[in-house]
Amino acid sequence: MSALARRGDLLRLSTLFVRTLREDPADAEVASHKLLIRAGYIRRTAPGIYTWLPLGLRVLAKIEAIVREEMQAIGAQEVHFPALLPREPYEATGRWTEYGPNLFRLQDRKRADYLLAPTHEEMFTLLVKDLYSSYKDLPLTLFQIQTKYRDEARPRAGLIRGREFVMKDSYSFDHTDAGLDAAYQRHRDAYERIFTRLGLEYVIVSAMSGAMGGSRSEEFLSPSPIGEDTFVRTAGGYAANVEAVVTPVPDAVAYDDAPAAHVEPTPDAGTIDALVALANANHPRPDRAWTAADTLKNVVFAVTQPDGTRGLLVVGVPGDREVDLKRLEAALAPAEAEPAGDADFAKHPELVKGYIGPLVLGPQGAQVTAEDGTTSSAIRYLLDPRVVPGTRWITGANVADHHVFDLVAGRDFAADGTIEAAEVRAGDLAPDGSGPVELARGIEMGHIFQLGRKYAEALGLKVLDENGKAVTVTMGSYGIGVTRALAALAEANHDERGLAWPAQVAPAHVHVVATGKGTEVFEAAASIAEGLVAHGVEVVYDDRPKVSPGVKFADAELLGVPLLVVVGRGLADGVVEVRPRAGEAETLPVADAVAAVTARVEGLLA
RNA sequence: CGGGGUGUAGCGCAGUUUGGUCAGCGCAUCCGCUUUGGGAGCGGAGGGUCGCAGGUUCGAGUCCUGUCACCCCGACCA
Numbered sequence: 001m002s003a004l005a006r007r008g009d010l011l012r013l014s015t016l017f018v019r020t021l022r023e024d025p026a027d028a029e030v031a032s033h034k035l036l037i038r039a040g041y042i043r044r045t046a047p048g049i050y051t052w053l054p055l056g057l058r059v060l061a062k063i064e065a066i067v068r069e070e071m072q073a074i075g076a077q078e079v080h081f082p083a084l085l086p087r088e089p090y091e092a093t094g095r096w097t098e099y100g101p102n103l104f105r106l107q108d109r110k111r112a113d114y115l116l117a118p119t120h121e122e123m124f125t126l127l128v129k130d131l132y133s134s135y136k137d138l139p140l141t142l143f144q145i146q147t148k149y150r151d152e153a154r155p156r157a158g159l160i161r162g163r164e165f166v167m168k169d170s171y172s173f174d175h176t177d178a179g180l181d182a183a184y185q186r187h188r189d190a191y192e193r194i195f196t197r198l199g200l201e202y203v204i205v206s207a208m209s210g211a212m213g214g215s216r217s218e219e220f221l222s223p224s225p226i227g228e229d230t231f232v233r234t235a236g237g238y239a240a241n242v243e244a245v246v247t248p249v250p251d252a253v254a255y256d257d258a259p260a261a262h263v264e265p266t267p268d269a270g271t272i273d274a275l276v277a278l279a280n281a282n283h284p285r286p287d288r289a290w291t292a293a294d295t296l297k298n299v300v301f302a303v304t305q306p307d308g309t310r311g312l313l314v315v316g317v318p319g320d321r322e323v324d325l326k327r328l329e330a331a332l333a334p335a336e337a338e339p340a341g342d343a344d345f346a347k348h349p350e351l352v353k354g355y356i357g358p359l360v361l362g363p364q365g366a367q368v369t370a371e372d373g374t375t376s377s378a379i380r381y382l383l384d385p386r387v388v389p390g391t392r393w394i395t396g397a398n399v400a401d402h403h404v405f406d407l408v409a410g411r412d413f414a415a416d417g418t419i420e421a422a423e424v425r426a427g428d429l430a431p432d433g434s435g436p437v438e439l440a441r442g443i444e445m446g447h448i449f450q451l452g453r454k455y456a457e458a459l460g461l462k463v464l465d466e467n468g469k470a471v472t473v474t475m476g477s478y479g480i481g482v483t484r485a486l487a488a489l490a491e492a493n494h495d496e497r498g499l500a501w502p503a504q505v506a507p508a509h510v511h512v513v514a515t516g517k518g519t520e521v522f523e524a525a526a527s528i529a530e531g532l533v534a535h536g537v538e539v540v541y542d543d544r545p546k547v548s549p550g551v552k553f554a555d556a557e558l559l560g561v562p563l564l565v566v567v568g569r570g571l572a573d574g575v576v577e578v579r580p581r582a583g584e585a586e587t588l589p590v591a592d593a594v595a596a597v598t599a600r601v602e603g604l605l606a
Numbered sequence: 607c608g609g610g611g612u613g614u615a616g617c618g619c620a621g622u623u624u625g626g627u628c629a630g631c632g633c634a635u636c637c638g639c640u641u642u643g644g645g646a647g648c649g650g651a652g653g654g655u656c657g658c659a660g661g662u663u664c665g666a667g668u669c670c671u672g673u674c675a676c677c678c679c680g681a682c683c684a
Contacts, residue, residue, distance in 0.1 A: 022633055022645070023618045027677050047676070102682075119684085153607080153682065167684050219684095228683080325681070338681085444684065481684030517642050550644035568643055577643095 003605035004536030004598075010529060011508060013542040013555070017054050020555050030226045032490035033158025035499050039558045041507075048155025048163035055559065056486075058507040060166065063198065063482055063489075064145050066504065067168045070194045074186045076141040076170050081123045083147050087113035089122035093458045104149045104163075116149035121455050121477060124171040128473070129461040135175045138463065138473070139183060143170030145482060157226060159487035160443060166483045171451075172476040175463055180450055180474045184216060187448050187478045191220055194480065195445070199502030200489055203442060205231045206240040207449070217244075217449035220480075221442030222488040229444050232424055236434025243330035245424045246431040253390030255408045266403045270354025272297060272319040275403060279394055283405060295319030296393035296407070298356040298381075300340040303332060312344060313337065314351075314361050316395075316415065317384040317422040328421040348379065350398060357396035357404055358413035382419035383409075443488045444481070451475040499560025500581045503604035508538040510597060511561035515549040515568035524590060525567035528576065531594035537601050557581070562604055565597060 018040035027044075028034040036042045041056030052060060068078065090096040096103070096115070104116035117123070124142055132140065145168045152163050159165070172183030188204075195202040200222055207219040219241055221229055233239040240246075264283060269275040272292050279290040297319040304310045313332075315323050328337050345351055350360040358364055362381025369375045387393075389410025397404040407413060427436045453472045456462070462470040486505075493500045503509060510532055514525035522543065529541040540561055542552045549568070556564050566577040566585070576593050578600065579585035588596050 019616085019634080021617060026612090026618065029678070100682090148684075150683070154678095154680090156678085161683075165684065169684085329681085336682095447684065479684050484684055513643095515643055546642090548642060548644080548646055550642095550646080552645090553643080554645045566643080570643095 002536065002602055004602065006536055008533040008536050008538040009508070010533045011054075011538075011540045013540065014544050016540070020558055028158060030157045030160065030491065031494050032160070032487040035494055035558070035560075036158060036487070036490055039499055039560065042159070046163075048152055048161070050159065050162065050164075055507045059486055059489075059501065059505050060483065062505045063486055064166070064168075066197050067194055067480055067482060068145065070190045070197070071143045071168065071170060073193075074141065074190045076143045078144060079127070079142050080144050081117070081120050081127075081146060083117055083149065085115055085117050085123065087115060089126055089459070090115060093122055093455060095122070102150050102152065104151050117146075118148055118150045119167075119479075120144070120146065120169060121171070121451070121475075122459065125455045125459045125461050125475070128173055129459060132173075133463055135463045135465045135471070138173055138175050139179050140173040141170055141183060141186075142173075143168060143478075157487070159483050160226070161228065162483065165481060168480040168482055170478045172478070173461075173473050174475075175465060175471055175473055177474060180452075180476055183476050184448060184450055187476065188218065191446050191448065191478075191480070195220060195222075195485075197504055198485060198489060199504055200445070200485065200492060202445070203231065203233065203239055203440075205233075205442075206244045207447065215450045215452060217447070219444050220446035220448075222445050222485075222492060223440055223442045224488065224491050225441055226491060227441040227443040229442050230439060231442055232428075232430070232437035232439055234430045234434040234437050236430065236432070238430035238432050238434045238437065242324070242424045242439070243327050245327075245420070245428075245437070247385040247420060247422070248429050248431045248433075249385045250388050252388050252410070255390040255392070255411055258390075258392055258408050258411070259406045261404050261407045261412050263397045263399075263402050263404045265401060267401045269401070269403065275319075275394065279403075279405075290394070292320035293318050294392075294394055296358070296387065296395035297321075298358070298361065298396060299323045300344065300351060300356065301328065301337045302340045302344050303335050303337045303380075305335045311380065312340060312348065313380045313382065314356065315382055315384070315419060315421050316358065316361075316387060318386055321384070321422040321425075323421050324423040327423070328419070331420050351379075352396065352398055352400055355396035355398060355400055355402060357398050358407065358415070359404070360398050361413075362416045363414045377416050381415045382417050382421070383415040384422045385418045385420070386422075387415075387418075443484065443491065445485045445488055446478075446480045448478045449476065451477040494560070495582065497554070498558035501560045501562060503562045503601065506560065506562050508540045508561050509601040509604070510537055510563045510565055511540045511542070511556045511559065512565045512567065513542045513549075513552045513556055515552060515566065516571075521567050521571055524571055524576075525565075528565060528567060528590075528593050528597075532597060532601075535594065535598040537598055563597065563600060565593065 020040050021038040024034045025037045040053055042050040045051045087096055106114050148167045149164055155161055155163050174180045203221045203223055205219050205221055207217045230242045232245055266278050269278045272295055276290050276292055296316050298314050298316045301313045302310055303313045317323055361379050362377045366378040367375045368378050387409050391409045393407050394403055394405050395407055426439050430437050453474050456473040456475055461473045465471045490499055512525050512529045514521045529539045532539050562581050564579050574590050575587040576590055577585045577587055
């Protein structure tokens with residue numbers, strides 16, 4: 001069966017609402033942004049907010065159609081919520097406040113609070129609660145393709161990160177964990193089909209479910225240097241967002257022969273570099289030189305919990321690594337962390353800047369007793385997983401200008417736990433044993449995760465099970481950034497001349513150019529264009545009469561329609577040219593043009 | 607929120623240091639003629655309260671004060 005419709009669309013450039021620009025817009029940095037503006041697909045309306053012109057809207061609709069088909073294929077049913085929502089449901093889950101300044105808020109004439117939805121978990125949950133009450137109704141998967149609003153602090157890169165964007169979000173509802181697993185896997189498979197059909201290279205990386213409180217979570221990234229996400233992968237198949245990378249834990253080391261810890265004067269060694277230099281000068285190792293990796297760096301952060309309480313956290317990492325704030329926050333979510341300020345240090349005189357060591361931290365430091373009788377460290381101390389028992393360190397002695405040497409983990413100090421906060425570097429070993437990782441960047445186009453019962457609990461979504469007992473429903477949440485996928489497609493499919501869409505999402509299949517003077521070329525070109533349309537092919541026809549060939553070719557390359565048909569000087573010999581957007585031209589007899597080009601289009605869509 | 611930068615015609619820019627033929631250039635648009643296989647030529651035309659508000663001055667894109675907006679780099683997310 002042909003992928004073509006019964007009749008295609010004919011877009012005449014003489015009347016199509018488009019104006020191409022010869023120069024890049026000044027405010028665009030990335031290729032997709034520049035080209036989508038230059039080719040007349042979108043126009044900027046406000047920061048991070050874009051108007052869709054006919055060509056852009058056609059591409060968007062094709063992407064949506066593919067997403068919709070594949071969602072329906074896994075049994076998901078489409079619904080559509082308002083983008084404008086009342087405050088109450090978001091109040092119930094705490095997100096009215098938790099979402100913070102990223103939430104677009106407004107009031108109606110009665111001063112009632114509303115919001116422009118950044119995502120619709122609450123609404124889906126409440127809708128199912130409204131209609132369903134039995135396990136027999138489950139499993140259920142609902143989805144919508146909706147415009148979402150987030151008042152991003154910094155919109156960037158055109159469609160890559162906008163304040164208004166189109167997202168497909170779906171939610172699965174099950175009463176068993178096994179059901180959730182199955183729904184998750186169905187979505188994962190569907191996403192693979194979607195991105196394959198879009199003609200987009202993708203990498204599935206494990207992700208942090210973070211604040212959403214789920215268990216399993218993966219992201220679909222389009223590898224691209226302009227992507228905002230950093231991920232790691234190995235030749236052996238491991239792939240993870242840097243935030244989710246797990247550090248392999250080394251074996252514990254025997255320390256029977258380790259000398260006792262000893263404090264040494266280290267004047268002006270407040271930095272790791274200075275410390276290493278000084279250690280090598282004054283306390284050389286017999287076997288090799290000291291390196292930064294022999295030092296234990298203790299970095300102080302202020303951590304703010306969602307309820308507003310603030311406390312100090314010290315993270316201990318090998319001195320050759322920085323603490324990656326993104327990884328730290330991902331590990332601490334939903335709490336937020338920031339480097340400790342002068343005020344924090346002032347409250348804790350035991351923290352001597354540049355000379356902080358484990359002996360005043362965590363279990364070694366002061367303890368506080370909570371109302372319920374449990375005790376915890378006054379200054380929480382978490383270690384990098386590499387700091388295993390038996391490892392020896394040079395680290396701060398908590399006295400200005402002094403460090404302690406041969407401080408042995410497990411013998412001389414302990415911590416309140418470990419944390420994945422150290423930076424990930426190329427060459428680090430993957431946790432699954434598949435070898436060293438490489439780092440790359442990608443555009444996050446999709447995210448699937450097992451939400452669990454968080455929203456169902458908060459909003460009281462329960463069903464009666466086989467025993468007539470009310471059980472809380474478990475949910476999965478699955479998103480695809482539709483407008484972002486369009487931008488990722490533009491990023492992945494362009495050259496210096498313009499866009500180059502895969503046929504499945506291109507605004508049209510064929511771009512017919514009539515060049516030359518005289519009415520014959522235009523009559524022949526129009527006849528071919530109409531013939532193609534009659535066969536179901538979507539055609540852009542450049543019928544502009546007084547436009548030079550150079551302009552027409554340049555516009556064709558800018559617009560990025562996959563096949564170009566040139567009707568011009570060859571007409572005298574009874575031939576026209578066909579050439580792919582990035583490929584060699586070949587000539588065809590005029591009489592065969594419609595059939596041959598139609599066949600090529602069908603080949604591209606297959 | 608921290609750092610950097612920019613606001614002059616639909617788009618891209620010059621002019622601001624050194625107040626006074628400074629309201630300009632290219633692209634785009636409109637009219638006429640020519641041109642028609644790689645962003646054409648000639649002639650003509652329309653279009654800007656120089657981000658906004660005060661101030662200095664005989665005179666302000668130009669100097670002063672304030673203010674707003676936007677873009678880029680870092681902390682958040684589809």
